[in-house]
Amino acid sequence: MSKIKLATVWLDGCSGCHMSLLDIDEGIVAVAKKADIVYGPLVDAQEFPESVDVALVEGAVSSQEDMKLAQLIRKRSRIMVALGDCAVTSNVPSMRNWVPAKKLLERVYVEGVQANPGVPAEGVPALLRHAIPLHEAVKIDLHIPGCPPKADAIFYVISELLAGRKPDLTNKVKFG
Numbered sequence: 001m002s003k004i005k006l007a008t009v010w011l012d013g014c015s016g017c018h019m020s021l022l023d024i025d026e027g028i029v030a031v032a033k034k035a036d037i038v039y040g041p042l043v044d045a046q047e048f049p050e051s052v053d054v055a056l057v058e059g060a061v062s063s064q065e066d067m068k069l070a071q072l073i074r075k076r077s078r079i080m081v082a083l084g085d086c087a088v089t090s091n092v093p094s095m096r097n098w099v100p101a102k103k104l105l106e107r108v109y110v111e112g113v114q115a116n117p118g119v120p121a122e123g124v125p126a127l128l129r130h131a132i133p134l135h136e137a138v139k140i141d142l143h144i145p146g147c148p149p150k151a152d153a154i155f156y157v158i159s160e161l162l163a164g165r166k167p168d169l170t171n172k173v174k175f176g
């Protein structure tokens with residue numbers, strides 16, 4: 001039987017959700033028996049591949065680059081999962097939403113530095129006006145709240161999806 005293609009993605013998040021994913025410990029062996037991890041910070045793939053079965057996405061959509069990647073993931077994935085509060089509600093990244101993006105960049109790159117002040121014209125993805133939750137960018141099939149979600153909950157979701165079932169997260173997750 002061919003293995004399921006599993007991708008993990010890190011948008012505007014702190015990587016804590018990926019750390020929680022790694023906390024499934026020996027569960028990773030069970031996952032590896034049924035799935036190939038084809039993209040994400042845990043593997044060395046440069047481009048999001050075609051025909052992914054399950055994509056777990058951490059982080060809010062904060063830049064044009066995030067938006068493009070979110071749309072590509074949606075196009076190429078059968079099941080797209082918002083992993084953690086930043087993906088589900090935009091959480092921490094949305095704390096900047098009340099400051100205009102231009103002002104924010106000036107605060108960081110001009111007022112906040114002592115040498116070579118100036119907002120970089122290259123190498124920094126253009127910010128969206130607001131950091132938004134994933135479901136405001138694309139259709140999402142499943143939300144796993146938590147900051148970060150518990151490893152048990154992540155393992156449960158992956159196991160159910162690998163078994164071809166829809167996970168029931170009632171009483172298994174909470175925000176924060």
Ligand code: SF4
Binds near residue numbers: 084085092146148
């Ligand atoms: S939900 Fe929490 S742990 Fe996950 S990326 Fe956001 S701040 Fe980090």
